[in-house]
Amino acid sequence: MLDIKQIRENPDKINELLKRRNPELSIDEIIEVDKERRELQVKADNLRSQRKNSSQEIGKLKKEGQNTDELQEKVRQTGEEIKAIEEKENELNEKQKNFLLNIPNAPDESTPPGTDESANVILKTRGKPSQKPFEIKPHWDIGLEKGLLDFERGVKISESRFTIYKGEGARLERALINFFLDIHTKQHGYTEYMPPYLVNSASMTGTGQLPKFREDMYKCEEEDLFLIPTAEVPLTNIYSDEILKEEDLPLYMTAYTPCFRREAGSAGKDTRGLIRQHQFNKVELVKFCTPQTSAEEHEKLTGDAEKILELLELPYKRVELCTGDLGFSAKKCYDLEVWMPSSQAYREISSCSNFGDYQARRASIRYRSKETNKPEFAHTINGSGLAVGRTFAAILENCQQEDGSIVIPSALQPYFAGDKIK
RNA sequence: GGAGAGGUGGCAGAGUGGUCGAAUGCAUCGGUCUUGAAAACCGAAGUGUCUUAACGGGCACCGGGGGUUCGAAUCCCCCCUUCUCCGCCA
Numbered sequence: 001m002l003d004i005k006q007i008r009e010n011p012d013k014i015n016e017l018l019k020r021r022n023p024e025l026s027i028d029e030i031i032e033v034d035k036e037r038r039e040l041q042v043k044a045d046n047l048r049s050q051r052k053n054s055s056q057e058i059g060k061l062k063k064e065g066q067n068t069d070e071l072q073e074k075v076r077q078t079g080e081e082i083k084a085i086e087e088k089e090n091e092l093n094e095k096q097k098n099f100l101l102n103i104p105n106a107p108d109e110s111t112p113p114g115t116d117e118s119a120n121v122i123l124k125t126r127g128k129p130s131q132k133p134f135e136i137k138p139h140w141d142i143g144l145e146k147g148l149l150d151f152e153r154g155v156k157i158s159e160s161r162f163t164i165y166k167g168e169g170a171r172l173e174r175a176l177i178n179f180f181l182d183i184h185t186k187q188h189g190y191t192e193y194m195p196p197y198l199v200n201s202a203s204m205t206g207t208g209q210l211p212k213f214r215e216d217m218y219k220c221e222e223e224d225l226f227l228i229p230t231a232e233v234p235l236t237n238i239y240s241d242e243i244l245k246e247e248d249l250p251l252y253m254t255a256y257t258p259c260f261r262r263e264a265g266s267a268g269k270d271t272r273g274l275i276r277q278h279q280f281n282k283v284e285l286v287k288f289c290t291p292q293t294s295a296e297e298h299e300k301l302t303g304d305a306e307k308i309l310e311l312l313e314l315p316y317k318r319v320e321l322c323t324g325d326l327g328f329s330a331k332k333c334y335d336l337e338v339w340m341p342s343s344q345a346y347r348e349i350s351s352c353s354n355f356g357d358y359q360a361r362r363a364s365i366r367y368r369s370k371e372t373n374k375p376e377f378a379h380t381i382n383g384s385g386l387a388v389g390r391t392f393a394a395i396l397e398n399c400q401q402e403d404g405s406i407v408i409p410s411a412l413q414p415y416f417a418g419d420k421i422k
Numbered sequence: 423g424g425a426g427a428g429g430u431g432g433c434a435g436a437g438u439g440g441u442c443g444a445a446u447g448c449a450u451c452g453g454u455c456u457u458g459a460a461a462a463c464c465g466a467a468g469u470g471u472c473u474u475a476a477c478g479g480g481c482a483c484c485g486g487g488g489g490u491u492c493g494a495a496u497c498c499c500c501c502c503u504u505c506u507c508c509g510c511c512a
Contacts, residue, residue: 041471041481045481056441068492
């Protein structure tokens, strides 16, 4: 969340940045609440101080055998006063907290302004969209034909947007996961994790999914547990409510997990194929670092994700999201988009965001600064490295041959234990 | 799931109604001593929040929430969690 102190001190600056994201956003209404809240705190603190002193006095007098009835009655009344103020105080605290939890991050100064994706900026393009002398079959057709995917039975055993991988399809998916993890751990310095796939509401709040996006998530009925929509949630919250040593930073973490999203509100979008599933596999990259290095670490992390696309020889673009297209918790974001012949378009396959201290403040992830020896909020960064199902689809299409076979990119062949799907 | 015992500062561990933000030990940091180091000795040191130009000061925090009381780490209730035993089980 945003820092209330900064809001207090620089309301115009913060409003201006938020309005780049959405003109309707404003922190104005919280300023008065904050002021009132602080006034009440001063009042209550003073009364509590009085009560403390008087109570101690009573203790002393009683020891001396003196009558304290009158003083006790006075303190009792002070107690009632405190209670009344505390009630109002709690109400305002709650209001402020809710407000802050529902306000998105302020965009970075460098994030290009704009209201929707049309204002996104293409930063680079690598590889050329495959021009082939035959018609490339969409991955859902070729996947079904080759017995790699079973959409209908996936729907039968679950519901729509659930798919079964089968035979060489399942093996290709597994090969991709292992390939991604090996590159990131062996070449990019990430530590591999296997976190829980169900997390509590505190974790979901820490990374920003709650309270605003509850309807996007699968929730357990009996427990305070949600299926993770991304490994970002468990990984980022590993160090919530902790103070790390500055020497421990930067911290690089990666994990393969399935991801679960209700996709409420995407009815009718990408209904065919693997692009938009309720359950999909993803390898996630997460970093914690100091504010001084976060911009640089963000660039590096994005490069780590790009490396995978390059090794797989898939054509892609790097796009910088404009302020209006930014995710809720992000202040700066690059999307990687892979060429998808079936839609004759580039489709998002990774999203690499810098959150500044926004998540760290929500989840209380701090490090002790060597310079000041005081706890400071860390910066968090994450990105997909990559979405596995979408990579699977991209390979089925981009690597498709005229005879319908799929040539496995050479870097992946050892993982797939084969060079081709016939 | 059942029974029992716990949850206190970075760690270990005391404290069962008042002067306790909390003894003590270890670890940490600064200093003295030393050619250097160790040892010894002296000293510093939690987190949050409010207030102040600043120095400083106030308040809160002993797993979380509520209650009793003039006063709660300490008493009561609920929840979470750890350990041990039993049950179940991949």
